[in-house]
Amino acid sequence: MRAIVIEDVNKASIQELPDPVPAPGEVVVSVEACGLCGTDEHIYKGEFLSSYPLIPGHEFAGVITELGAGVEGWHVGDRVAVDPNISCHRCYFCQTERSNHCLNWRGIGVNVAGALAEKVAVPAENLYAIGDLNFEEAALIEPLSCVVYGLRRLQPAVGDEALIFGAGPIGLLHVQLLAHAGMHQVVVVDRIAQRLERARTLGATEVVLADGSLEQRLRQIAPLGFQIVVDATGVPVVVERALQFVKPAGKLLVFGVCPPQERISLSPFEVYRKDLQILGSFALRYTFHYARDLLASGVVQARPLISHVVGLGEGLAALTQPERFEKLKVVVRPGAR
Numbered sequence: 001m002r003a004i005v006i007e008d009v010n011k012a013s014i015q016e017l018p019d020p021v022p023a024p025g026e027v028v029v030s031v032e033a034c035g036l037c038g039t040d041e042h043i044y045k046g047e048f049l050s051s052y053p054l055i056p057g058h059e060f061a062g063v064i065t066e067l068g069a070g071v072e073g074w075h076v077g078d079r080v081a082v083d084p085n086i087s088c089h090r091c092y093f094c095q096t097e098r099s100n101h102c103l104n105w106r107g108i109g110v111n112v113a114g115a116l117a118e119k120v121a122v123p124a125e126n127l128y129a130i131g132d133l134n135f136e137e138a139a140l141i142e143p144l145s146c147v148v149y150g151l152r153r154l155q156p157a158v159g160d161e162a163l164i165f166g167a168g169p170i171g172l173l174h175v176q177l178l179a180h181a182g183m184h185q186v187v188v189v190d191r192i193a194q195r196l197e198r199a200r201t202l203g204a205t206e207v208v209l210a211d212g213s214l215e216q217r218l219r220q221i222a223p224l225g226f227q228i229v230v231d232a233t234g235v236p237v238v239v240e241r242a243l244q245f246v247k248p249a250g251k252l253l254v255f256g257v258c259p260p261q262e263r264i265s266l267s268p269f270e271v272y273r274k275d276l277q278i279l280g281s282f283a284l285r286y287t288f289h290y291a292r293d294l295l296a297s298g299v300v301q302a303r304p305l306i307s308h309v310v311g312l313g314e315g316l317a318a319l320t321q322p323e324r325f326e327k328l329k330v331v332v333r334p335g336a337r
């Protein structure tokens with residue numbers, strides 16, 4: 001099979017490799033669609049917890065082509081999406097319903113061979129049936145599942161107002177879910193006007209270009225601040241500035257992935273005086289079903305988030321030279337030539 005292989009930091013190529021063989025409890029999935037995300041770029045640049053060589057790709061859907069020993073309830077030909085998080089079920093965190101913090105955590109496409117390949121072997125317990133959902137849209141189940149997890153932690157209440165920094169694919173998923181959650185305002189900030197237009201069509205009530213007048217505009221829109229503020233940029237200075245827009249007794253969700261070594265300054269007095277809650281959100285936990293159902297019902301639209309559908313060759317270019325792609329979500333179809 002053909003696969004994108006990250007051989008070492010900043011070194012990747014397309015290679016011809018033996019097909020994967022399913023271990024007991026595993027199935028082989030023929031990958032129909034695999035999304036690229038910032039995490040893949042971090043892995044390529046050596047900024048994430050991976051060892052090499054590695055086949056990346058953790059946002060994917062496909063068809064089962066082979067069953068390993070002991071797999072029950074699945075059939076060759078089943079259309080599936082795959083939760084890439086493999087947890088051990090034995091450690092303290094798994095046994096206290098916090099499997100995303102598993103002490104023996106492994107991630108398909110992170111430190112286990114991933115789905116930017118024609119085929120991938122995965123644990124059967126990580127499979128989710130996708131019915132007749134389109135494969136390219138089903139590749140968005142994983143990132144949506146992370147957003148669902150974050151918002152279930154955040155618990156927005158009907159009537160709140162929300163401010164979202166970043167109108168990339170993750171920001172646009174937040175926009176759609178918050179618009180459906182009864183926010184009376186969903187305000188989106190980004191540096192790129194085109195992205196803001198898309199945010200508007202997906203439910204944003206106001207969009208604001210991140211320029212010199214940003215602060216003033218946001219004060220006009222919400223003089224007392226926002227009950228809900230979400231960072232979907234992963235840019236430390238944005239997170240730092242976001243805090244000032246949280247209303248007293250409001251909440252900040254740190255969703256974007258900032259580089260691990262970065263620091264921001266914040267005023268502990270302000271956190272105290274304003275009764276603030278600052279929440280993190282790592283990966284996902286038992287939210288795959290919700291994400292699949294949200295896409296299947298059309299409450300969340302994936303199609304407007306997909307800017308490119310490409311084969312492995314262009315997928316490699318998108319991974320290694322992301323600046324060449326003025327992009328939202330790039331979806332790779334490994335079988336396409």
Ligand SMILES: [Zn+2]
Nearest residue numbers: 037039059143
């Ligand atoms: Zn991802």
Ligand SMILES: [Zn+2]
Nearest residue numbers: 088091094102
């Ligand atoms: Zn565990």
